[in-house]
Amino acid sequence: xxxxxxxxxxxxxxxRKEARDIALALGxxxxxxxxxxxxxxxxxxxxxxxxxxxxxxxxxxxxxxxxLTLAGEMxxxxxVLSILGxxxxxxxxxxxxxxxxxxxxxxNAHERRVDYQMDCMRRGLELLARPQLRVxxxxxxxxxxxxxxxxxxxxxxx
Numbered sequence: 001x002x003x004x005x006x007x008x009x010x011x012x013x014x015x016r017k018e019a020r021d022i023a024l025a026l027g028x029x030x031x032x033x034x035x036x037x038x039x040x041x042x043x044x045x046x047x048x049x050x051x052x053x054x055x056x057x058x059x060x061x062x063x064x065x066x067x068l069t070l071a072g073e074m075x076x077x078x079x080v081l082s083i084l085g086x087x088x089x090x091x092x093x094x095x096x097x098x099x100x101x102x103x104x105x106x107x108n109a110h111e112r113r114v115d116y117q118m119d120c121m122r123r124g125l126e127l128l129a130r131p132q133l134r135v136x137x138x139x140x141x142x143x144x145x146x147x148x149x150x151x152x153x154x155x156x157x158x
Contacts, residue, residue, distance in 0.1 A: 011055070013037060013070070034070055042073040046101060049077050059109070061085050068092055077102050084109035 012023030012031040020031035043054035054076030060067050063085035072094060075081045081104050099106070111117055 011041070034066065037070065037074070043076050043102065044073050044098065054079065056080065057082065059084055063087050063089075065092055068094065072099060072104075075102060075104055078104075080105045080107060082107040082109045 009029045010027065012020060012028040013034055014020050014023070014031070015034060017033075020033070023031045040053060041055060043049065055074050056076055057080045058071040058074045059082045060071035061084040062068075067085055068083070068087070071081055071083075079102065081099075083106065111120070
């Protein structure tokens with residue numbers, strides 16, 4: 001996992017244990033199930049502003065209502081909420097009162113401009129060349145997972 005410059009703590013939240021394990025192996029500081037997120041990582045009460053609750057940046061990548069709600073609760077006042085999740089199965093509801101008094105910056109992380117996508121891919125390849133980004137673990141895991149699933153379908157793994 002690549003920790004951006006200036007990122008003090010990287011917290012991965014996922015329903016799947018294997019995803020949390022991979023996040024930790026790739027450098028996340030913490031990994032937890034959504035039900036395990038402590039109140040100290042959420043800012044949901046006006047009177048708790050400035051008391052260290054919440055996170056500066058939340059990236060919502062679940063594509064679910066529950067993930068969007070949790071991400072909105074986790075962002076601190078004047079924080080950034082980047083919505084990357086694929087929200088295709090119907091409308092979503094957000095707590096506009098909460099988002100308003102937090103004065104959030106909400107970013108739609110979907111990118112449709114082909115020229116910008118190409119520039120991002122170029123920059124991504126440059127990152128791959130750096131030793132800070134440990135992608136071999138992900139590649140090996142995906143190869144193993146594919147071989148394991150193939151073995152299951154062929155009856156070789158029981």
